[in-house]
Amino acid sequence: MEYNIHKEKLIIPDYGRHIHAFIKHAKEIKDKKERQKFCEGLILLLENIHYEGKATDENKQNLWNHVNIMSGFDLDIEFPYQVETKTENEKKPDTIKYSNKRKKFRHFGKNIGLIIEKIKESKDPKIQEYLTKLAVNYLKRSSQQWNKNPMDFATLKNQFEHMSNGELKFPENLNTNK
Numbered sequence: 004m005e006y007n008i009h010k011e012k013l014i015i016p017d018y019g020r021h022i023h024a025f026i027k028h029a030k031e032i033k034d035k036k037e038r039q040k041f042c043e044g045l046i047l048l049l050e051n052i053h054y055e056g057k058a059t060d061e062n063k064q065n066l067w068n069h070v071n072i073m074s075g076f077d078l079d080i081e082f083p084y085q086v087e088t089k090t091e092n093e094k095k096p097d098t099i100k101y102s103n104k105r106k107k108f109r110h111f112g113k114n115i116g117l118i119i120e121k122i123k124e125s126k127d128p129k130i131q132e133y134l135t136k137l138a139v140n141y142l143k144r145s146s147q148q149w150n151k152n153p154m155d156f157a158t159l160k161n162q163f164e165h166m167s168n169g170e171l172k173f174p175e176n177l178n179t180n181k
Contacts, residue, residue, distance in 0.1 A: 007020075014073045014075075015069055015072065015073055018049070018069070018073065022045075022049070023073055025041075025045050025048075026070060026073045026074050026078070028041075029041050029042055029045065029074070029078060029080075030074055030077070030078060035079065035080070038078075038079065038080055039080045039081060042070060042078070042080050045070065046063065046066050046067060046070065049066050049069075049070075050062070050063070050066065053066075060084075063083075063084065064084040064085070064086075067082050067083065067084050067086055068084070068086045068087055071086040072087070072092060076088065076089040076092075108162055108165075108166055110145075110149060111142060111162075111166075112145070115138065115141065115142065115145075115166065116166065118134075118138050118141070119138060119166055119167050119171065121134070122134045122135055122138060122167075122171060123167065123170050123171060131171070132174055135163075135171060135173070135174055138163070139159065139163055139173070139174075142154075142159060142162070142163060143159060146159070159173075160173040
């Protein structure tokens with residue numbers, strides 16, 4: 004008995020061994036017209052299997068592209084759609100650049116830093132004080148949510164002033180017991 008693990012690895016396993024065998028057979032057909040006709044029939048079969056007769060142009064293009072990939076990019080037929088070349092298929096996506104700067108007080112999240120920057124941009128002292136109170140209350144609620152013991156007033160004041168790089172002063176008349 005021969006197990007699948009001992010057989011050749013499938014390029015796109017979703018289509019199964021029979022479809023791969025059909026494509027391998029298509030590559031062996033000598034007459035180009037016969038090969039073209041065989042591949043068009045194969046695409047019709049794949050449409051019925053995967054799209055249940057509701058294939059759009061985009062889906063058909065994907066099927067032709069997959070047939071090209073499964074053939075190893077050497078199937079000599081006229082593709083009705085633009086298909087990927089081997090180099091396009093092997094091209095890796097661009098790497099995502101992540102910020103390397105360490106965030107202060109990561110336990111409060113990224114948004115509190117953005118809020119503090121907006122508070123610093125405000126020129127009106129009354130608005131700045133109001134927004135500062137909102138930010139400090141947010142810090143307190145966030146601390147209560149994630150810690151068993153709520154943060155004391157002095158620690159809250161130190162962390163807020165440190166997050167604002169000393170540019171914002173903690174309001175003295177702030178009641179943090181609410």
